Amino acid sequence: MSAVEVGAIAAGVGMLAGVAWLPPKATRVIGSIFGGALVFGVARGGLGVTGGVVAGALLAVLLARFGPNTVLRRVTFLLPSLLLLVFVTTLLMYHAPGSPFAGEKVATPQVEAALRAHFGIPKSAVEFFWIYVRRLVVDGSLGPSVKVQGRMVETLLRPALPVSIALGLLSLVLAAAFGLALGIRAGLKPNSAADYVATGLSAIGLSLPSFVIGAILIVIFSLKLGWLPVAGWGDLRHLVLPAVTLALPYAAYIARLARGGTIEVMSQDFIRTARAKGVPEAAVVLRHALKGAILPVVSYLGPAAAGIMTGSFVVETLFGIPGMGQWFVRGAINRDYSMVLGTALVYASLVTAFNLVVDLAYAWLDPRVRSDA
Amino acid sequence: MTRAPESEALLRVVELTTEFLGDDATVRAVDHVSFDVKKGEMLGIVGESGSGKSATSLSIMRLLPPQGRVTHGSVELAGANLLALPEARMRELRGRRVAMIFQDPMTALNPYLRVGEQLIEGAVLHLGMSRADAQTRAAALLDRVRIPDARARLRSYPHELSGGMRQRVMIAMALLCDPELLIADEPTTALDVTVQAQILELLSELRRERGLSILLITHDLGVVATTCDRVLVMYAGRVVELAPAAELFARPLHPYTAALMQSLPRLDAKPGAPLESIAGMPPRLDQGPFRECSFAPRCRFVHDACRVADPPLTEAGPERLRRCVLPLEKLS
Ligand SMILES: Nc1ncnc2c1ncn2[C@@H]1O[C@H](COP(=O)(O)OP(=O)(O)OP(=O)(O)O)[C@@H](O)[C@H]1O
Ligand code: SF4
Ligand SMILES: [Mg+2]
Numbered sequence: 264m265s266a267v268e269v270g271a272i273a274a275g276v277g278m279l280a281g282v283a284w285l286p287p288k289a290t291r292v293i294g295s296i297f298g299g300a301l302v303f304g305v306a307r308g309g310l311g312v313t314g315g316v317v318a319g320a321l322l323a324v325l326l327a328r329f330g331p332n333t334v335l336r337r338v339t340f341l342l343p344s345l346l347l348l349v350f351v352t353t354l355l356m357y358h359a360p361g362s363p364f365a366g367e368k369v370a371t372p373q374v375e376a377a378l379r380a381h382f383g384i385p386k387s388a389v390e391f392f393w394i395y396v397r398r399l400v401v402d403g404s405l406g407p408s409v410k411v412q413g414r415m416v417e418t419l420l421r422p423a424l425p426v427s428i429a430l431g432l433l434s435l436v437l438a439a440a441f442g443l444a445l446g447i448r449a450g451l452k453p454n455s456a457a458d459y460v461a462t463g464l465s466a467i468g469l470s471l472p473s474f475v476i477g478a479i480l481i482v483i484f485s486l487k488l489g490w491l492p493v494a495g496w497g498d499l500r501h502l503v504l505p506a507v508t509l510a511l512p513y514a515a516y517i518a519r520l521a522r523g524g525t526i527e528v529m530s531q532d533f534i535r536t537a538r539a540k541g542v543p544e545a546a547v548v549l550r551h552a553l554k555g556a557i558l559p560v561v562s563y564l565g566p567a568a569a570g571i572m573t574g575s576f577v578v579e580t581l582f583g584i585p586g587m588g589q590w591f592v593r594g595a596i597n598r599d600y601s602m603v604l605g606t607a608l609v610y611a612s613l614v615t616a617f618n619l620v621v622d623l624a625y626a627w628l629d630p631r632v633r634s635d636a
Numbered sequence: 637m638t639r640a641p642e643s644e645a646l647l648r649v650v651e652l653t654t655e656f657l658g659d660d661a662t663v664r665a666v667d668h669v670s671f672d673v674k675k676g677e678m679l680g681i682v683g684e685s686g687s688g689k690s691a692t693s694l695s696i697m698r699l700l701p702p703q704g705r706v707t708h709g710s711v712e713l714a715g716a717n718l719l720a721l722p723e724a725r726m727r728e729l730r731g732r733r734v735a736m737i738f739q740d741p742m743t744a745l746n747p748y749l750r751v752g753e754q755l756i757e758g759a760v761l762h763l764g765m766s767r768a769d770a771q772t773r774a775a776a777l778l779d780r781v782r783i784p785d786a787r788a789r790l791r792s793y794p795h796e797l798s799g800g801m802r803q804r805v806m807i808a809m810a811l812l813c814d815p816e817l818l819i820a821d822e823p824t825t826a827l828d829v830t831v832q833a834q835i836l837e838l839l840s841e842l843r844r845e846r847g848l849s850i851l852l853i854t855h856d857l858g859v860v861a862t863t864c865d866r867v868l869v870m871y872a873g874r875v876v877e878l879a880p881a882a883e884l885f886a887r888p889l890h891p892y893t894a895a896l897m898q899s900l901p902r903l904d905a906k907p908g909a910p911l912e913s914i915a916g917m918p919p920r921l922d923q924g925p926f927r928e929c930s931f932a933p934r935c936r937f938v939h940d941a942c943r944v945a946d947p948p949l950t951e952a953g954p955e956r957l958r959r960c961v962l963p964l965e966k967l968s
Binding site: 531532533535536537538539540541542543550551554555628629630631 | 697699727728729730731732735736740743744745746747748749750758761762793795806809
């Protein structure tokens with residue numbers, strides 16, 4: 264690695280550390296500006312430059328006025344982290360053996376130089392980084408794909424994105440629903456039969472890798488029972504098995520968290536107060552205990568979403584689903600730099616957006632976070 | 637035993653015995669405890685930590701944790717045995733006829749719900765009020781317990797209030813459905829001294845105003861002295877003395893009560909003089925019945941008669957009970 268590269272990484276990490284030290288006042292301002300800028304970047308594609316500016320300014324004002332501190336801090340981190348993500352990914356791709364043009368028969372030095380100029384892929388990683396970022400900011404484009412010639416990365420990803428989002432969201436909803444139901448039931452009656460069943464299921468779910476679970480599910484529900492398609496894409500039924508496969512380990516872990524949270528909350532003094540008021544047990548659980556019991560689960564949803572996104576590479580491949588995972592895998596194999604960076608950026612944005620929602624949900628659930636963070 | 641005439645006793649606890657099942661031992665936290673609370677009376681229960689005060693109050697409310705069981709005795713509220721009621725009937729009674737406030741108003745209020753939300757719950761549940769009516773009632777009561785700007789406070793969360801304010805909210809919440817009996821388990825222990833005095837004063841006022849009966853639990857004799865009509869002293873899960881407050885302070889008839897009083901900070905003490913506390917530890921409660929006086933290992937007056945058997949609770953004058961075999965004249 265060159266001195267410039269090392270220095271740039273150090274600067275990026277230093278910048279993130281610096282953000283961590285900023286007082287809430289500063290992150291409120293910077294976060295609002297960054298948030299507005301990001302919305303401009305995303306909205307520009309659909310609404311044009313004027314629409315983008317309006318949407319960005321609107322969000323910046325909303326954030327500055329109503330955003331909880333945790334959310335603004337996260338947004339402040341976002342822009343430097345995305346830059347660092349692009350830079351480090353670029354370095355990794357350049358330092359890995361091979362190049363987008365290595366396999367081409369035509370690649371005489373002159374032809375390769377022409378191709379490199381055409382696609383904006385110079386020999387130096389740092390130069391590539393600048394070209395890439397400049398194109399992203401100025402044109403709002405993820406760059407041309409080298410392998411699918413004549414197409415931009417964003418046009419290729421656009422149809423794949425909803426597929427991946429649908430799969431990811433369905434998995435997350437399944438994981439949360441089953442995990443919470445199982446875990447809360449278990450936590451309300453620790454050491455009961457329901458608790459042992461939940462704890463046992465959770466241990467199994469956590470120890471089996473997803474491709475094993477997937478294979479077992481295919482054998483049972485597709486091959487033996489014939490209820491669901493083996494693989495492929497078309498309607499919702501194609502989504503069931505992959506989503507369940509993806510969700511299982513997360514459901515297991517969420518069950519564990521929910522059980523712990525429930526036991527913890529139910530032992531609190533305020534639960535006794537509620538009972539002393541004559542509140543029926545169902546209302547004690549739903550009104551007084553539920554919020555506190557699911558807080559540990561809510562803070563885990565962010566990491567869970569990231570895990571489900573990365574897990575979907577495997578599952579999409581296993582079930583032949585035309586989502587972003589396939590573009591990422593193909594991009595990596597073909598050394599299609601822009602494609603790899605594009606998928607990485609989209610995944611990172613999705614995970615961050617989701618984390619923001621989680622932060623908001625947490626602040627909504629716990630009034631103490633809302634006021635003193 | 638001295639007993640109030642039937643008509644006057646609102647709460648009558650008879651030989652209440654409560655045990656906690658541990659992994660390898662059973663703790664008898666409350667051991668044949670009997671007492672009455674008359675209409676409009678404030679009865680104090682004092683005793684060191686672990687003497688079974690909370691276990692007694694939770695037994696009355698039937699809110700013991702799962703390991704806890706009432707194994708003997710009865711609890712009558714205006715003649716009806718609470719221990720025999722089906723759970724659904726008991727629930728209708730909690731918060732409606734018997735209300736309870738707890739030691740730590742920070743943890744006793746739900747941090748996730750607005751104060752108003754928690755306040756009105758009882759009125760909606762027991763009195764069938766609409767939310768709006770219940771809020772008006774709650775605001776009036778907050779005003780009564782001297783919380784400034786009561787309407788606005790309904791929208792606050794507990795963490796936005798001071799400890800004293802939170803305890804006032806707890807009191808307002810307990811009184812919302814006009815209960816006959818209020819059980820206050822160490823309501824001032826977590827508060828600083830000036831706030832303690834205000835809360836006690838408030839409780840006394842409310843009692844006079846509403847003819848409320850109060851069972852005031854504390855480990856602070858000073859608190860009882862100023863506010864209660866009668867005092868029950870507990871030691872090792874048992875009643876060791878029962879007396880009208882003034883008489884108890886004028887002349888304690890049990891060495892344990894006397895020792896507790898000695899450990900009180902006194903106005904005439906030299907500044908900086910160390911507080912006396914009772915030497916030694918309370919006995920273990922998981923060793924079966926006592927074969928000698930339970931206070932014997934720590935008693936200044938211990939003598940042979942104390943070792944023969946566990947002394948019974950006996951009358952020691954009008955309205956006075958004590959559990960000690962020392963002749964009265966020797967106690968000084
Ligand atoms: N959940 C429980 N499991 C087992 N033992 C318990 C439990 N709760 C209380 N005990 C025991 O019962 C006895 C009486 O406890 P209790 O809480 O009634 O005391 P207390 O007089 O209220 O003391 P404090 O002033 O500390 O509140 C103690 O010896 C305690 O160890
Ligand atoms: S019976 Fe004996 S040991 Fe017990 S309190 Fe009385 S004098 Fe002390
Ligand atoms: Mg207690």
